[in-house]
Amino acid sequence: MSKPAGNCSNCGAPVVFQFSCAVQTTCSFCKSILVRHDVNLEKVGEVADLPPDPSPIQIRTEGIYRNKSFVVAGRIVYGYEQGTWNEWHCVTHQGESIWLADAMAQYAVTNLAAKPPALPRIGELYPGKRFDLAGIAYTMTSINHARYLGVEGELPFEYWDKDELVFADLRTEDARFATIDYSEDPPLLFTGESVDFDALRFKNLREFEGW
Amino acid sequence: MSTAPTPPKKPSVRSLACPNCGGTVQIRGMGRTLSVVCIQCLSVLDATTPGLQILQKFQAKERFRPLIPLGTRGTMRGDPYEAIGFQVREMVVEGIPYQWNEYLLFNPFKGFRYLTEYNGHWNDAITVHTLPAEGTSGGRRVAVLLGETYKHYQSYQATTIFVMGEFPWKVQVGETAQCHDFIHPPRILSLEASGKENVWSVAEYTPGESVWSHFKLPGSPPATEGVFPNQPSPHTGAPVKAWGRFALWFLILLLIQLVWAIAHSSKTVFSQKYSFTQHTGQSENSFVTDVFDVGGRVSNLEVELSTDLSNNWAFFQLALINSQTGHAYDFSRQVSYYSGRDSDGAWSEGRKKDTVVLSSIPAGRYYLRVEPELDTERARVVANSVRYQIKVTRDVTTYGFFFIGCLLLLIPPVIITIRSMAFETQRWSESDYAGSSSDDS
Numbered sequence: 001m002s003k004p005a006g007n008c009s010n011c012g013a014p015v016v017f018q019f020s021c022a023v024q025t026t027c028s029f030c031k032s033i034l035v036r037h038d039v040n041l042e043k044v045g046e047v048a049d050l051p052p053d054p055s056p057i058q059i060r061t062e063g064i065y066r067n068k069s070f071v072v073a074g075r076i077v078y079g080y081e082q083g084t085w086n087e088w089h090c091v092t093h094q095g096e097s098i099w100l101a102d103a104m105a106q107y108a109v110t111n112l113a114a115k116p117p118a119l120p121r122i123g124e125l126y127p128g129k130r131f132d133l134a135g136i137a138y139t140m141t142s143i144n145h146a147r148y149l150g151v152e153g154e155l156p157f158e159y160w161d162k163d164e165l166v167f168a169d170l171r172t173e174d175a176r177f178a179t180i181d182y183s184e185d186p187p188l189l190f191t192g193e194s195v196d197f198d199a200l201r202f203k204n205l206r207e208f209e210g211w
Numbered sequence: 212m213s214t215a216p217t218p219p220k221k222p223s224v225r226s227l228a229c230p231n232c233g234g235t236v237q238i239r240g241m242g243r244t245l246s247v248v249c250i251q252c253l254s255v256l257d258a259t260t261p262g263l264q265i266l267q268k269f270q271a272k273e274r275f276r277p278l279i280p281l282g283t284r285g286t287m288r289g290d291p292y293e294a295i296g297f298q299v300r301e302m303v304v305e306g307i308p309y310q311w312n313e314y315l316l317f318n319p320f321k322g323f324r325y326l327t328e329y330n331g332h333w334n335d336a337i338t339v340h341t342l343p344a345e346g347t348s349g350g351r352r353v354a355v356l357l358g359e360t361y362k363h364y365q366s367y368q369a370t371t372i373f374v375m376g377e378f379p380w381k382v383q384v385g386e387t388a389q390c391h392d393f394i395h396p397p398r399i400l401s402l403e404a405s406g407k408e409n410v411w412s413v414a415e416y417t418p419g420e421s422v423w424s425h426f427k428l429p430g431s432p433p434a435t436e437g438v439f440p441n442q443p444s445p446h447t448g449a450p451v452k453a454w455g456r457f458a459l460w461f462l463i464l465l466l467i468q469l470v471w472a473i474a475h476s477s478k479t480v481f482s483q484k485y486s487f488t489q490h491t492g493q494s495e496n497s498f499v500t501d502v503f504d505v506g507g508r509v510s511n512l513e514v515e516l517s518t519d520l521s522n523n524w525a526f527f528q529l530a531l532i533n534s535q536t537g538h539a540y541d542f543s544r545q546v547s548y549y550s551g552r553d554s555d556g557a558w559s560e561g562r563k564k565d566t567v568v569l570s571s572i573p574a575g576r577y578y579l580r581v582e583p584e585l586d587t588e589r590a591r592v593v594a595n596s597v598r599y600q601i602k603v604t605r606d607v608t609t610y611g612f613f614f615i616g617c618l619l620l621l622i623p624p625v626i627i628t629i630r631s632m633a634f635e636t637q638r639w640s641e642s643d644y645a646g647s648s649s650d651d652s
Contacts, residue, residue: 054242056320082380083245083259104379105243105322106340127409139342142408173355175341194340197321208241208319211291 006041008032015041019073019091022154026074033151033160045160047150050077055086055102056205059153063100063200065109068092072100074153078146078165085146089155097156099190100200101179107200108177110192112156119180119187125168133189138170138178148183224282229254230263239282239295240317240377247377255374255382267383273373275299278328278428279314281376285426287324287335292316294326294426296376302367302390315378323379326422327414331435332442333422334399336414343393343400343411351644354393354400356413361393361400364440365643369403392440396638399441416441438637446631453624464616472608480505480512481579481603487525488596489585497582502534505577505605512572513607514579516565518599520548523589524561525597528582533575540569568609579603 006015011030024035026047033045061072070090078085085103092098101108117134129140148162162183170178171194181188225238234251238244244258246266253274255267277297279285284293296315301308311329325336343354343361352363370387391402397416402409416439419432481503487496505512518525524547531540544567550559585595639645 052242054240054319083243105318105320106338108340127407141342171340171342173342173344177340205320211319 006036006039008034009041009043010034017154019095019154021091021095021097021156022073022089024074024151024155024158024160026152035158044158047152050150050152051079051084053077053084053086054105055088056105056208057086057088057100057102057202058204058206060204061088061206062203063090065090065092065098065195065200068094068096070098072153074151074155076151076155076159077149078167079149080144080146084149089153091154099192105197106194107197108179108192108194109200110177110179110190113189113191116186116189119189120168122166122182133170133178133191136172136176138172138176140168141171142169143167144169227263229256231256231265231268236263237282238377239293240379241319243317243319243323243379244295244377245380246382248375248382250375253375255384257381258377266381275312275373275375277312277314277375278433279326279422279426283426283428285316285422287316287425290318290321292318292321292324294376296378296382297374298371298378298382299373300369301372302369304367310372315376325412325414326417328419329439330437331419331433332439333417333419333432334414334439334441335417336401336412339400339411339413343402352393354402356400356411359395359398361395361398363643364392364394364399364639365641366391394441396441396447397443414441416443437641438634440638440642442638444631444634444638446627446634450624450628450631453627457620457624460620461617464613464620468608468610468613475510475608476507476606477608478506478605479602480605482600484598484600485581485583486596486598487583487585488594489587489590491587491590495582496584497528497580499532500579500581500601502576502578503603505572505603506574507606509571509573510606511609512569513604514542514567514569515602515604516544516546516599517602518546518548518563518565518597520546520563520597522549522551523547523595523597524586525599526584528584530580531569531572531577532580533573533577535575539580540572542567542569568607 007013008015008027008030010032011027013027013029015025015027015034017025017036024033026033031047032043033047034041035044057072059072059074063070070092072088073091074089076087082104085101088100088102090098090100099110101110120131125140125143127140127142131138144167146165146167148165151160166182168180175193177194178189178191181190227236227238229236229249229252231254232249232252234249236247236249236256238247238258247256247258249256254265256263257266279294281294281297284291293316294314295317298313299310300313301310311327314326316324316326327334327336339356341357343356345354347353348360354361367390368387369390371382371384374382374384389404393400399414401412419435423432481500483500512531514529516527524545527544529542529544544565546563546565547561548563549561579601581601583597585597589595
């Protein structure tokens with residue numbers, strides 16, 4: 001695990017990348033969003049105050065998914081009709097990036113598809129739509145219009161300053177789960193599965209007063 | 212989180228003021244709560260706005276009281292949950308409203324689950340992430356979840372008529388959802404379609420007593436009324452078991468009967484052919500047979516009368532008489548046989564042959580006194596006669612006890628099956644399929 005160090009181009013505070021796969025992080029002092037270019041760090045934006053967070057997950061939470069231990073490195077926070085949801089960027093002990101979604105305390109683990117198959121266009125979406133992705137029959141269960149609320153920690157790609165976003169959630173009859181993120185062109189496809197909170201055997205969770 | 216018995220933690224509560232009445236509004240669901248109801252004025256408030264913007268001011272005509280007070284903590288499936296929301300929903304069938312209660316339970320780690328209650332029947336529900344496969348089976352809608360087939364029970368519109376506490380969505384009195392229930396007792400799978408989203412949830416039937424013990428509620432739960440769609444049958448498996456026991460005892464009985472049959476000698480001790488013609492006005496036609504030996508232990512004796520009657524009847528007054536002691540066993544038999552052909556085809560009634568078994572006849576030398584009789588009226592018109600054979604067999608196998616035994620053995624499985632079917636009929640009586648009998652469970 002390499003830890004290239006640098007200084008925040010905004011406030012000069014030392015910035016450490018814990019994960020070699022990360023290309024973006026946030027300065028823990030001035031909340032600047034920093035992107036790694038070789039050895040230089042470029043400030044690309046700032047994080048507004050994140051809304052009060054109901055998620056029990058936090059940066060440095062550890063868990064185990066399919067016999068791979070992982071640690072939470074960063075997150076993207078979205079707001080939508082049903083509150084806020086987090087896409088937690090997790091890094092496995094083998095250095096792979098995986099994503100842990102927490103929406104309404106329902107959890108899903110996904111991977112970013114490197115070469116996504118052809119995806120339906122936004123105009124073609126409706127709940128109940130069925131289509132195949134890489135031979136798997138998915139049904140679209142919801143289309144969420146979300147607002148980007150901010151980022152925290154280390155991410156494996158540059159991601160900041162988004163506006164209105166459209167996400168499509170897909171499910172299968174065997175508990176598979178997929179999300180299409182239409183903020184990029186071509187859209188990003190994340191595929192994985194719904195998981196039980198207990199199955200991930202979390203450590204270092206947030207503490208809730210009274211719980 | 213530890214499951215060790217630690218002293219109960221105090222619920223964490225955020226308190227705010229209701230913009231409508233100024234009363235205190237408490238929020239327990241942390242950032243997950245999107246709407247909250249003021250306990251005083253029952254206004255629905257937007258929990259995501261700093262000043263608790265009013266979403267809905269008016270409220271239901273009636274105030275409902277939750278059986279699980281909001282803020283109560285209980286243990287569900289090993290995890291602590293707090294009751295944070297309560298709603299009363301209604302469906303209308305043929306003009307009659309049916310109301311049920313839904314409790315929203317919250318755990319900051321595990322999320323939400325629901326307890327629903329109708330007529331004292333409780334269900335523990337969670338949303339499902341696996342998409343059930345919808346299809347048909349035996350001409351009826353089914354949904355298959357994780358290999359289990361749920362049968363469609365009913366479809367209806369649910370309307371929220373009362374809300375209290377807080378919800379992770381923007382709740383409104385009057386909001387409706389199209390619901391479809393599928394059952395696989397003790398579970399029920401429900402699809403709620405609100406237009407924007409299709410949400411599947413699965414619930415398991417939970418006795419009120421366990422809800423009371425999970426939440427340490429005072430008193431006892433309300434008594435149940437009727438049968439709930441996914442209520443487990445108290446007769447589950449009982450008919451199969453009863454029929455299994457029947458099969459076992461039937462085989463035992465059959466074996467005993469076989470041994471019984473082998474043990475009987477069935478020896479013909481007398482056989483003789485006779486003929487008789489009825490003369491008008493003749494009243495005394497009795498005669499006695501030759502003496503025959505009846506051997507062995509005390510046992511039965513079968514007397515068989517084979518006749519050539521056709522569209523006629525004969526009456527036999529008989530007595531088996533012990534030639535040594537003079538002891539007589541009196542009996543009489545009527546034999547009749549009629550046949551013909553009508554618009555429905557050939558028909559027949561009665562038999563030409565008759566057998567009677569005399570039980571407990573000791574060994575000895577016996578003879579029969581026989582008095583045949585035919586219709587004297589008929590004898591006036593035509594010659595009325597009969598030819599017949601009397602055959603006496605010692606120690607025959609009888610089937611009476613076997614048949615009575617079988618009938619007695621049938622009683623328990625038949626009763627158990629009827630009871631089980633009655634429960635299933637009651638289960639389906641409130642469904643979209645009431646009246647149509649189609650069940651195999």
